Amino acid sequence: MTDREFADFLFPDVKDISYYEEKYAPRNLKEGAIVTRCAPSPTGFVHMGSLYQGFIAKQMARQTGGVLFLRIEDTDQKREVENGVDGIVKDFMEYGITFDEGYGMGGNYGPYLQSERGEIYKAYVKYLVSKGYAYPCFCSPEEIDENRKIQEATKERIGYYGRWSTCRNLTKEEAVERIKKGDPYIMRLKSQGDFNKKHFYHDAIKGDLEYPENDLDHVILKSDGLPTYHFAHAVDDHLMHTTHVIRGDEWVSSLPVHLELFHLLGFETPQYAHIAPLTKKDEETGNIRKLSKRKDPELAVSYYHEAGIPVGAVNLFLATIANSSFEEWYLQNQDKSYEDFTFTFDKMPIGGSLFDLEKLESVSKIYFSKLSAKQVYEETLDYTKEYDPSFSKLLEKYKDYTIALLNIEREIERPRKDIGSYKDVKKEFWYMYDELFNEKDNPYEEVTKDYAKEDLKAYFETVYDEKDDQETWFSKIKDFASSHGYAVNRKEYKENPESFKGQVSDFCEMIRVMATTKTISPNLYDILQLLGKERLMQRLNLFLK
Ligand code: GLU
Helix, strand or coil: CCHHHHHHHHCCCCCCHHHHHHHCCCCCCCCCCCEEEECCCCCCCCEHHHHHHHHHHHHHHHHCCCEEEECECCCCCCCCCCCHHHHHHHHHHHCCCCCCEECCCECCCCCCEHHHCHHHHHHHHHHHHHCCCEEEECCCHHHHHHHHHHHHHCCCCCCCCHHHCHHHHCCHHHHHHHHHHCCCCEEEECCCCCCCCEEEEEECCCEEEEEECCCCCCEEECCCCCECHHHHHHHHHHHCCCCEEEEEHHHHHHHHHHHHHHHHHCCCCCEEEEECCEEEECCCCCCEEECCCCCCHHHECHHHHHHCCCHHHHHHHHHHHHCCCHHHHHHHCCCCCHHHCCCCHHHCCCCCEECCHHHHHHHHHHHHHCCCHHHHHHHHHHHHHHHCHHHHHHHHHCHHHHHHHHCCCCCCCCCCCCCCCHHHHHHHHHHHCHHHHCCCCCCCCCCCCCCCHHHHHHHHHHHCCCCCCHHHHHHHHHHHHHHCCEECCHHHHHHCHHHCCEEHHHHHHHHHHHHHCCCCCCCHHHHHHHHHHHHHHHHHHHHHC
16 A cells, blocks of 8 residues: 555545645735744633734834734643633734734634644645554553653653654555554654754744754644644744744753754745743742743732733833843833834743733833823823722813823923822822822821921912912912921031021921822922812811921
8 A cells, every 4th residue: 555545544524735835825925024923722721821912023023024923722621621712812902912813803824723624634644644653543542641640750751752753654555454453543743853863943032042952743633634733833833924934932941853854845934033031020939930820920910900000011011121222212212102113033032031020010101101191191091980989080170270280290201200000190190189188097107207297388388379380389489488497408408507407408398298198209390289278278187296
């Protein structure tokens, strides 16, 4: 029996691969255009790692005038979650990862759902059989497991290869007989590799890699008729004309079999770019480790939703970790968006991408500082409607007031950077809302310094005039302070600190504390203006108690 006849026997009703090769003609794109994809499995959980991959893939495709498509890898039906696909698409979209084609949106290279591509995979398995590069395997999972145990005990390499690959040596006639008898089987690659031979590969991110050749007879078609990841990856990325496979580096160890599959199938190999995993410093051990689904809530996309960190800030952060030179560029290009930056593979981290929440917070503060007060207001309102309804009522009630508050020191060259999440609006500025201020038994409890109550009383009763402009206001403060024992001149104070109650700045701090309970706030003059004399006097009375 020839290989060809054997292939016909195994797959009598499938099309010849020439059909698919013609159907999925090369894309007509300009030189250098990157065609890449997001290829999630529908496990219902898009985590930061998938978004990071999607972010990089999107940037590389957009930057080069290429294509980003979405392929759903649902060949492991045991892991599938109901509605998992919709959740994934929604999360990607929310984070601005939009696709040119793919699952749910069509395109010329579909179907984009692997479980709908069964006939295609079979055609290519048949092709491999016809070349003598694939064979049916009748080993039961128990037998495979038994072999694995022996391999473990004798410290041999784990897997189906060499003397362990029993079915590789069955004759075609024997195999046909067993199939006719109804014995269940799967299909395996008949590896042509030699484990003792090295091969080299240049990964776009990791650089030069050196590996032993693959010699494992990997499963390519499972008992349910669906392909394994390895095989589907080769066939799909070939037929969909992917130029760059951008994926997590947990797949690096599978590279040898992927390269062999491309080679034996007669496909041109795409360029691989393996992304380093997101890492963090472990709180207990202090060691850097991969983010884990089990231990780290920040791996879930929903975490950012709840924490009130906007999509734009997360993306800015992803840009920061994706390319070492991004941060510097962004500092120098204040008016630009991360999307204007040209990302390159060679500047992507190799070992691990440190996903540090503190760093995210500081990036988020930069992000917020560039929004208009109205934008911050509106987005915070949306957020609080979901997560803090009582505060959202205050925001609605005091709309213009809040926008004016958020606008203090905003539209300037170096805007304030005190808001890193929607939650921070309340956390930072609760004292500007009497409802929240009055909720506290004693809003001044955090104030420990002994403030000169008398001076504040005198100042507000006799000097403070809310009609004063900032300059007049401040010169009056100086006059008042100097006539009440505060130094106006720094040098004078330094020389003789005991003879003063403090400096003008100390007096201003007292006003600030009285008005806001805090020693730090946005520009004091603006804060006092917003509060207005009447509310200031109420606060003064409380402060004097
Ligand atoms: N379905 C694979 C995963 O979720 C995709 C890997 C790839 O991008 O090729 O890990």
